[in-house]
Amino acid sequence: MKSSTLMVILVLQAVLVMGIFAAVAKENAVGESKGNTETNGGKLKCCSNCNFSFSGLYTCEDVVKKCDPVCKSCAVVKTHPVKKFKCTDTFLGMCGPPCKH
Helix, strand or coil, X not given: CHHHHHHHHHHHHHHHHHHHHHHHHHHHCCCCCCCCCCEECCCCCCCCXXXXXXXXXXXXXXXXXXXXXXXXXXXXEECCCCCEEEECCEEECCCCCCCCC
């Protein structure tokens, strides 16, 4: 019983370390051009459709009337009948709470 618990702890620790390395590599764009790999250090007020990865990075897939002020790259995703936007930034950390509609 103790050996299986220890094994689970070691595996979880390895996953955590790999996630940290992946986040640092993504943030520093190791081996890549600096194109669109920059992470936004801010935090969204809310996000209902969060696309979270174990690397500690996330994007928000919400389509909204107006992007959150912390968003650096806000793309138009719908123009008719009403203009709608989506924040295309990649954030480091945990997703915010779900948005209230």
